[in-house]
Amino acid sequence: MPRKQRQARLLQGNEAIALGALAAGCNFFAGYPITPASEITEIMSRRLPALGHPFIQMEDEIASIGCCIGASLAGRKVMTATSGPGFSLMQENLGYACITETPLVLVNVMRAGPSTGLPTNVAQGDVQQARWGTHGDHPAIVLCPATVAEAFELTVSAFNYAERFRTPVILLSDETVAHMREKVALPGRDEVEVIDRRQPTVPPDWYVPYKADGSLIPVLADLGRGYRYHVTGLVHDERGFPTRRPDEVEPFYRRLFEKISRNFQELEKVKRFGLDDAEYLLISYGATSRSCRAAVRLGRERGLKVGHLQLLSLWPFPRRAVEQALEGARICLVPELNMGQMAREVKRVNPGPATVYRHSKMDGTMITPEEILNRLREVG
Amino acid sequence: MNTQVNIPPRSVVYDWLRHDKKFPHVWCPGCGLGILLGSLVRSLAASGLSKDQVALVSGIGCSGRLPVYVDVGSIHTTHGRALTFATGIRLARPDLRVITVMGDGDACAIGGNHLIHAARRNLDICAIIVNNLNYGMTGGQYSPTTPVGAKASTARYGHIEPAFDISNLMATAGANFVARTTVYHVTQLDSILTEAIMYPGFAVVEVLSPCHTNYGRQNRLGSQVEMMKEFKRRAVRVDRWEKLSQEQKKNKFPVGVLVRREEASYLDYYAEVCRKARAQMEGK
Numbered sequence: 017m018p019r020k021q022r023q024a025r026l027l028q029g030n031e032a033i034a035l036g037a038l039a040a041g042c043n044f045f046a047g048y049p050i051t052p053a054s055e056i057t058e059i060m061s062r063r064l065p066a067l068g069h070p071f072i073q074m075e076d077e078i079a080s081i082g083c084c085i086g087a088s089l090a091g092r093k094v095m096t097a098t099s100g101p102g103f104s105l106m107q108e109n110l111g112y113a114c115i116t117e118t119p120l121v122l123v124n125v126m127r128a129g130p131s132t133g134l135p136t137n138v139a140q141g142d143v144q145q146a147r148w149g150t151h152g153d154h155p156a157i158v159l160c161p162a163t164v165a166e167a168f169e170l171t172v173s174a175f176n177y178a179e180r181f182r183t184p185v186i187l188l189s190d191e192t193v194a195h196m197r198e199k200v201a202l203p204g205r206d207e208v209e210v211i212d213r214r215q216p217t218v219p220p221d222w223y224v225p226y227k228a229d230g231s232l233i234p235v236l237a238d239l240g241r242g243y244r245y246h247v248t249g250l251v252h253d254e255r256g257f258p259t260r261r262p263d264e265v266e267p268f269y270r271r272l273f274e275k276i277s278r279n280f281q282e283l284e285k286v287k288r289f290g291l292d293d294a295e296y297l298l299i300s301y302g303a304t305s306r307s308c309r310a311a312v313r314l315g316r317e318r319g320l321k322v323g324h325l326q327l328l329s330l331w332p333f334p335r336r337a338v339e340q341a342l343e344g345a346r347i348c349l350v351p352e353l354n355m356g357q358m359a360r361e362v363k364r365v366n367p368g369p370a371t372v373y374r375h376s377k378m379d380g381t382m383i384t385p386e387e388i389l390n391r392l393r394e395v396g
Numbered sequence: 397m398n399t400q401v402n403i404p405p406r407s408v409v410y411d412w413l414r415h416d417k418k419f420p421h422v423w424c425p426g427c428g429l430g431i432l433l434g435s436l437v438r439s440l441a442a443s444g445l446s447k448d449q450v451a452l453v454s455g456i457g458c459s460g461r462l463p464v465y466v467d468v469g470s471i472h473t474t475h476g477r478a479l480t481f482a483t484g485i486r487l488a489r490p491d492l493r494v495i496t497v498m499g500d501g502d503a504c505a506i507g508g509n510h511l512i513h514a515a516r517r518n519l520d521i522c523a524i525i526v527n528n529l530n531y532g533m534t535g536g537q538y539s540p541t542t543p544v545g546a547k548a549s550t551a552r553y554g555h556i557e558p559a560f561d562i563s564n565l566m567a568t569a570g571a572n573f574v575a576r577t578t579v580y581h582v583t584q585l586d587s588i589l590t591e592a593i594m595y596p597g598f599a600v601v602e603v604l605s606p607c608h609t610n611y612g613r614q615n616r617l618g619s620q621v622e623m624m625k626e627f628k629r630r631a632v633r634v635d636r637w638e639k640l641s642q643e644q645k646k647n648k649f650p651v652g653v654l655v656r657r658e659e660a661s662y663l664d665y666y667a668e669v670c671r672k673a674r675a676q677m678e679g680k
Contacts, residue, residue, distance in 0.1 A: 044488055065673035070487035075513040079480040086484025112474050239469040240448050240492045246464050248472035257417060
């Protein structure tokens, strides 16, 4: 059905995430209540039992993600949802999902921290935690929506990446996107592209679980399907058994990183607005992108050549798109609700002529378009 | 001349242990985990389950290394979290029997919250807790089951915290089946594990096991054999335990099946939730 014929619905961001998960085939959810992510857990608690699928509210966030990983190893498409404090608790098992290559979607609806912070206010303080939160070096895929429609689309993408690359994927939403309502025309069931994880085709006797083909992604059988193997958080050899041999450890880590990095181009998701002739470049992600979009419109009305690059994927850092956008600009401003967590990444990849400024706000409220334009006037 | 070759019946060990995982195992001489491993595979063989119907989940510590030897779906998870993974597996695949193997520190300290909630939830999982009274793998620090007065690497002047009684804790928290035994009482261990593996609801088996290398040496408990004999001396069958006086109970502990309840499991209740949810959705 063409998009315009679809019935538009008024949806909340958190609702869109739950619906996106169901559209992507999510059939397992374990979570723990936390503001501002609880709606996702509540919706899943109503919808999954009606489909005959498990939903469980666990005793804490550590248990929630553990439960999800167990279910994923048993073949389910799993999701959990939390906010900053819960996200910190999940970091331990997030690393386990990385090293065991277990598909998992983790939604973190950001609120102001650290600690209990401002539980009902918006912030973007978990950008670097999403990248580096778990211990040990590891790759990360992190997606970040700015609209309710994007919340739906990126949730579907998160599931597809998780299943395809066999890795945890983090959906980094924020309180504003989570709780605002927008008119959204959801795609029909047949219009959503859903990717399922690969299943082994060799007989069990020939099966070597962690021996990857050219894709570098191992084909891991679901638990209890005739392919018995060992899963461990220890560094393991191709059979899944713990190893400390450098000639096995080094290729293991290299493959873990390369299975993501070699697909960088596909994982780079951005939206460009008025970049062609932009003298002033705004780079943002999540809720602040909405203010940037308005600032571009207002700025253009006032004769200011402003463009906007919205990052939908935060990690791997979309450096090619950022470099390209920076090349044409004179002034770049990175408005964000933290003290410059992404601005430092932009500065790091800045190829030359543009000067990169951060615009930080940490008072629990949104950055307004006027604030952005004032800041541009100030620096440029 | 008889030319027929007599092929012996395939042993339980041949059937249930992995052929591509090389022995010797990682445990110290005198450790009880090897005895538990033997008992577990005998119980699995007796249960009538196929190898593809079993998921064996462990946490971190000496006991965490046990599943790797067993030829089933084996999962070595994070410290204290084995039951959370097991919960996910059990909910995702109700046709699988899920067994967790945890140590005392693993299950009762870092995993204590998960343990009591798993018992309260009464989801069908068989939880084996190997209690060696200390943290063996990290060098003999005190755990929640270390007795008061005992020496540990982090209690050089004698331990001052009262210990958890794992079996009582589990009985109070709501587990359907609770049993305690030791690696000395191997036949009892076999029969308890065989029952626990198939028991509906949450089934806990506390297995006392000697840690000669750390706990035994620090507390001067003698040789590996002496530590095993100590289990024999101190264990009292549960039916005899009730008849003992307070004085006679001193330095003894009951072994056997302590609790057998028939509460419906979480899965039964969840099936009811699904039925209600479907009826409500269809009603709309």
